[in-house]
Every structure is written in structure tokens, then in C-alpha cells.
Amino acid sequence: MSTTIALAGSTGSIGTQTLDVVAAEPDRYEIVALGATGRNLDLLAAQVDAVHPKVVAIADEGCAAAARDRLPGVEIRVGTEGLASLGAEADVCVNGVVGFAGLRVTLATLLAGRRLALANKESLIAGGPVVQRARSTPGAELVPVDSEHGALHQCLRSRDERGPSRVASLVLTASGGPFRGRSAESLASVTVDDALAHPTWSMGPKITVDSSTLMNKGLEVIEANELFGAPAGEHGVGIGYDQIEVVVHPQSIVHSMVTYTDGSTIAQLSMPNMRLPIGYALAWPDRSAAAFGPIDWATLSRLDFEPPDLAAFPCLGLAFAAGRAGxxxxxxxxxxxxxxxxxxxxxxxxxxxxxxxxxxxxxxxxxxxxxxxxxxxxxxxxxxxxxxxxxxxxxxxxxxx
Ligand SMILES: NC(=O)c1ccc[n+]([C@@H]2O[C@H](COP(=O)([O-])OP(=O)(O)OC[C@H]3O[C@@H](n4cnc5c(N)ncnc54)[C@H](OP(=O)(O)O)[C@@H]3O)[C@@H](O)[C@H]2O)c1
The missing domain is CATH 1.10.1740.10 (RNA polymerase sigma factor, region 2, helix turn helix motif)
Known part of the structure; x- marks a missing residue:
């Protein structure tokens, strides 16, 4: 039997790549619901033609009439509640909405006791304590789609779940964005086009700007604490902000790492391709049969690492401060x-x-x-x-x- 999938934010970068992952294993997955604002109706209609969902949610009420005309025979749900209702529609809901607007989808999916494949980090960051409570709903599970957290999720699998944690630190890698190596003074005059020219990832505009300021990494620090934070147990080390490190790695091949108390570091490596962590979140605890971003070791020449420049990129420090304030x-x-x-x-x-x-x-x-x-x-x-x-x-x- 195939796994049913609801996809919120289907017309965005995460949404379209999720459809690629599903298309790579058509017998394994079935898309039963799509959702977006409705402002990009041409793309949404093409997606409906391709995957035949039963339900389409149109978040922007002003786009509902045009969507009904354009998509006859499909159940249209409207507004914030319509979008959130996708969470109870399938085995897995992929939340690829951008920004705080994704909060209701995150909560509705968890409260329905379904698996949330979460790209929309903003909902977890802004709604942390509320989302944590929803995660304890029977049947609910959250598997991150962010490549760094997907990497941490994989590295943490080498833990012995029966024993003490023994995690010493979570190491998040950052590409450094388009302005890596620049001084605060030289950044005063950069343009929107400069900020949108990401060296390794092709993503929506909001997260691309966040990557240029390192706010994206800062938000990911809070996301890592929400996902993997743990109080100190009988054997000492817990996981909190003091155990989360950021290192700049311009090639975006090491997606993140976990260091254990014995000094061993486990890393997850692949070429930068979001389809891999999306497929991981859909298939977990199994793995995708389709490979996205495998490394050609004969041509991979080097992996570089350097500390982040907190003076030129103050957003990273602000995020640590906000996370610690809680x-x-x-x-x-x-x-x-x-x-x-x-x-x-x-x-x-x-x-x-x-x-x-x-x-x-x-x-x-x-x-x-x-x-x-x-x-x-x-x-x-x-x-x-x-x-x-x-x-x-x-x-x-x-x-x-
Ligand atoms: N892109 C990546 O590679 C990547 C990697 C890691 C994490 N993420 C995270 O994934 C999320 C999505 O990023 P993205 O790059 O895919 O963004 P994007 O390309 O801008 O796409 C955003 C999607 O959300 C929909 N949307 C926007 N505002 C909405 C609203 N108010 N209500 C409902 N839907 C709304 C858009 O619909 P319309 O097209 O109809 O406007 C679109 O489908 C973000 O939280 C981002 O941080 C992205």
C-alpha cells in the first residue's frame, strides 16, 4: 500500500522538489492533497493535472473563485483553516510553506497524530513550546526536512537508544552564503540581487536572504534545540545552546555533524540537493530507493571549514540570544x-x-x-x-x- 502525502506549499522550492521525489518512486507514494496561496494558479493547475489530488487548499481567500473555475472536480478548501486541514488528510504532511503562515499546518498535522515532514522551520521556532506539546499527541512524529537537521537526525541514529545520550555537541554547517569573507563595512552597499545569488543552494527568496545574513543558521540553531535538545541525564551532558556549534563549510557537502563524548564525530555527506532530506523524511525509518546527490569521490577534491564571523553577521548571535531567552x-x-x-x-x-x-x-x-x-x-x-x-x-x- 502506498504512503499518502499532503503537500502544503506545493508551488515553492520545497514543494516542487517534493513532487520530484514522489515522481521518482511512483508506486511508493500517492499525493492526495496540495496547498498554496493560489496566486500561482498556472503552476498549481499543472500540478493538479500531474498528480490528481482529491483536495486543494487555497490559502488566499481572494484566489478561491479563480481556483474553483480552473480546477473543476477537485475539492477546494479555502483560507488558513483550509490549508491547515491538509494536516489530517494523509499519512505524511510536508509543510513547505514559507514563514509564520506555516504554524497552523504544523500544529494541525501533529494534533491529528500524523507524521510532519517539516521544512517550515519558522513554525517550530516561533511556536516552540506549543509545537512541543502537540508533538506528544499519540501517533504524531516530526521528521525534519531542513538538510542540516535531516543530517543530525541521521547522525543521531548511531546512538544506542537504550543507553545514556553521550552526545557532546551538535555541529551545524553553514555555507556562509554569498557574502562569506566580507567585512561589515563592505556589506553596507550590497543589493537584493547580490543577496539572492546563493553559491550552493537554489531556494525561495526569503530563505536565500536569511542565508546571506546567517539568520537562517541562527534560526536553525533554535530549530536544533527544539528538535534535539534534552536535559542533562544521570550521566551528565544534556543538549542545549552550549552544545550547539556553527561552522562555515562553503562546499555544502557535510550537512551537519554530531560529536560524541568519546571524541568521535559522525557526519552526513552528500552533494547539495534538497530532494535527499525530503526523501529521507518521507521514507523514514526506511530510506529512499532513489539517490539524490550521491558524491563522486573521484572528483571531490576538498572540504573546508572556518568559524563564522559574528561581527559581520550579527543575526547569528541574535538568534542564540533569543533561543537562550526562550x-x-x-x-x-x-x-x-x-x-x-x-x-x-x-x-x-x-x-x-x-x-x-x-x-x-x-x-x-x-x-x-x-x-x-x-x-x-x-x-x-x-x-x-x-x-x-x-x-x-x-x-x-x-x-x-
Ligand atoms: N528551499 C529550500 O531549499 C529550503 C531548504 C531548507 C528549508 N526550507 C524552508 O522551507 C520553507 C519553504 O521554503 P521555500 O524556499 O520552498 O519557499 P518558496 O519557494 O518561497 O515557496 C513558499 C511556498 O509557500 C506558499 N506560501 C507562501 N505564503 C503562504 C501563505 N501565507 N499561506 C500559505 N502558503 C503560502 C507559496 O505559495 P504560492 O506559490 O502560491 O505563493 C509556496 O508554495 C521555508 O520555511 C524555508 O525556510 C527551504
Missing amino acids: GLAPAWLNAGNEEAVAAFLDGRISWSDIAAVCASVLDRHDGAEAADVEAVIEADRRARRAARSVMGIESPPTDPT
């Missing part, structure tokens, strides 16, 4: 960053302003607890308003949920 601080940082990146892409602020806006928003975080999803959404709203006020933007933020 509660809703990561939600404030995430919302401030989403607003700042959108303003940068619109030409309203400079690249260097992104970190300054994030620092200012994080300073205003009020220490409120993440009691429930409404508290997370309220923190996101307040942080977005704060970010726009810092940037001198008068119009109110769009509500991502």
Missing part, C-alpha cells in the same frame, strides 16, 4: 526578521538594516509565556508592528495566519 523571544525575532526581509526585498531598507531591525525588535520582547497558540500569534503580531515602527512603515502588517 519563551516567545524566538517568535519576536522570527517576526522581526520576516518583516525586515520583506522590506529589504521591496527596496525599503538596506541589507545591514535587517540585523539592526531584528535587534531592536528583540529588545522589545516582553518576556510573555507561550501559553497557547493565541499567545504565539499575538507575539507575532506585536513584533511585526514593532518592526514596522522601527522601519518607519506606516501601513499595518499583513496577518500571515
